[in-house]
Amino acid sequence: xxxxxxxxxxxxxxxxxxxxxxxxxxxxxxxxxxxxxxxxxxxxxxxxxxxxxxxxxxxxxxxxxxxxxxxxxxxxxxxxxxxxxxxxxxxxxxxxxxxxxxxxxxxxxxxxxxxxxxxxxxxxxxxxxxxxxxxxxxxxxxxxxxxxxxxxxxxxxxxxxxxxxxxxxxxxxxxxxxxxxxxxxxxxxxxxxxxxxxxxxxxxxxxxxxxxxxxxxxxxxxxxxxxxxxxxxxxxxxxxxxxxxxxxxxxxxxxxxxxxxxxxxxxxxxxxxxxxxxxxxxxxxxxxxxxxxxxxxxxxxxxxxxxxxxxxxxxxxxxxxxxxxxxxxxxxxxxxxxxxxxxxxxx
Amino acid sequence: xxxxxxxxxxxxxxxxxxxxxxxxxxxxxxxxxxxxxxxxxxxxxxxxxxxxxxxxxxxxxxxxxxxxxxxxxxxxxxxxxxxxxxxxxxxxxxxxxxxxxxxxx
Numbered sequence: 001x002x003x004x005x006x007x008x009x010x011x012x013x014x015x016x017x018x019x020x021x022x023x024x025x026x027x028x029x030x031x032x033x034x035x036x037x038x039x040x041x042x043x044x045x046x047x048x049x050x051x052x053x054x055x056x057x058x059x060x061x062x063x064x065x066x067x068x069x070x071x072x073x074x075x076x077x078x079x080x081x082x083x084x085x086x087x088x089x090x091x092x093x094x095x096x097x098x099x100x101x102x103x104x105x106x107x108x109x110x111x112x113x114x115x116x117x118x119x120x121x122x123x124x125x126x127x128x129x130x131x132x133x134x135x136x137x138x139x140x141x142x143x144x145x146x147x148x149x150x151x152x153x154x155x156x157x158x159x160x161x162x163x164x165x166x167x168x169x170x171x172x173x174x175x176x177x178x179x180x181x182x183x184x185x186x187x188x189x190x191x192x193x194x195x196x197x198x199x200x201x202x203x204x205x206x207x208x209x210x211x212x213x214x215x216x217x218x219x220x221x222x223x224x225x226x227x228x229x230x231x232x233x234x235x236x237x238x239x240x241x242x243x244x245x246x247x248x249x250x251x252x253x254x255x256x257x258x259x260x261x262x263x264x265x266x267x268x269x270x271x272x273x274x275x276x277x278x279x280x281x282x283x284x285x286x287x288x289x290x291x292x293x294x295x296x297x298x299x300x301x302x303x304x305x306x307x308x309x310x311x312x313x314x315x316x317x318x319x320x321x322x323x324x325x326x327x328x329x330x331x332x333x334x335x336x337x338x339x340x341x342x343x344x345x346x347x
Numbered sequence: 348x349x350x351x352x353x354x355x356x357x358x359x360x361x362x363x364x365x366x367x368x369x370x371x372x373x374x375x376x377x378x379x380x381x382x383x384x385x386x387x388x389x390x391x392x393x394x395x396x397x398x399x400x401x402x403x404x405x406x407x408x409x410x411x412x413x414x415x416x417x418x419x420x421x422x423x424x425x426x427x428x429x430x431x432x433x434x435x436x437x438x439x440x441x442x443x444x445x446x447x448x449x450x451x452x
Contacts (some may be wrong), residue, residue, distance in 0.1 A: 145359045146352060146384045171350045
């Protein structure tokens with residue numbers, strides 16, 4: 001059994017930020033992540049982040065990832081990668097598996113930063129190879145440097161759908177269309193404008209009826225929907241595609257919070273069931289904190305600020321901040337950043 | 348198709364070619380690929396066939412979460428191909444159903 005002051009689950013933007021802040025106060029901090037590389041989804045974000053005066057605005061996601069990793073190293077954050085957390089109990093012990101070997105880590109405080117998973121859309125043929133999450137395709141293109149296909153259909157006009165479409169264009173792929181059942185574009189206008197300028201049709205009031213193909217997807221059948229999302233008969237059209245990307249939202253990964261016994265509540269706008277947290281990012285359990293997308297789907301820039309609050313709160317809670325006035329001022333500034341980020345709307 | 352030159356990310360850092368075997372056929376991969384990305388780069392999109400209806404499945408989440416892309420790798424079934432790095436000489440099988448354990452070397 002390994003003992004540590006603070007264990008952070010998840011090495012994405014929230015988890016790294018949390019660990020860095022805690023470690024700055026001298027707290028022995030360990031980040032655990034099941035992936036072989038830390039950074040969560042930051043390294044596939046090749047676009048510049050938004051925000052007005054908030055931190056990291058105007059910097060590309062993967063550059064932010066590099067900065068966070070350098071800072072984590074500088075502050076001696078320990079990192080257990082390729083390590084899955086499979087359990088958590090009331091003694092703040094995490095059960096982990098690495099290379100098929102089981103071990104336990106006991107922490108005085110735990111910060112859960114488990115992120116989110118892509119939602120999906122079921123339609124006839126949706127399991128055919130070539131149909132995947134938009135984030136999956138983004139991983140293929142920007143991390144593994146392989147195009148998901150030659151003729152791509154994007155389902156969903158939210159920011160993920162629009163940004164990933166633009167990433168495809170940057171990588172030289174042919175995107176046939178972006179479709180959305182909604183009757184207005186769901187993402188930011190700046191992202192949509194880039195897609196339109198490239199001549200990619202954004203078809204609204206249109207959904208996917210079925211996917212056609214034998215060994216992989218060959219065609220997408222699209223159908224128009226009315227204002228109440230009912231399919232309008234005889235409006236089907238078929239489109240030759242070899243890839244269909246689904247950008248239909250994200251769902252917070254709350255498994256460990258549930259297992260720990262944190263109280264959860266439902267918020268449709270934030271993505272579903274999420275742990276109830278106070279302004280210090282503390283859950284309903286004294287020693288368990290949560291930050292990032294698992295406390296509600298927002299931007300990575302917000303996840304980082306939430307993580308910082310969680311990290312500082314743990315340091316304070318463990319008695320590492322004798323000068324509480326200073327740490328309180330830092331937290332106040334972060335809260336200000338957060339409210340600015342949350343109210344920021346490009347055009 | 349590989350994205351060799353990228354306007355933001357620059358040149359693909361993967362340089363060393365290696366050989367992996369898919370259903371006993373040699374396939375070129377790059378060191379740094381995952382099994383799934385190497386397959387996709389070679390136009391191979393079916394990682395497995397489902398137990399009941401023998402339907403093909405490919406990459407779905409690409410971050411090791413959904414388990415749709417599992418394959419039999421060096422005799423071990425149910426390996427998530429999207430997060431498993433390739434190794435020179437690796438023997439990969441398109442998994443049929445739940446797969447079977449083969450004799451380990």
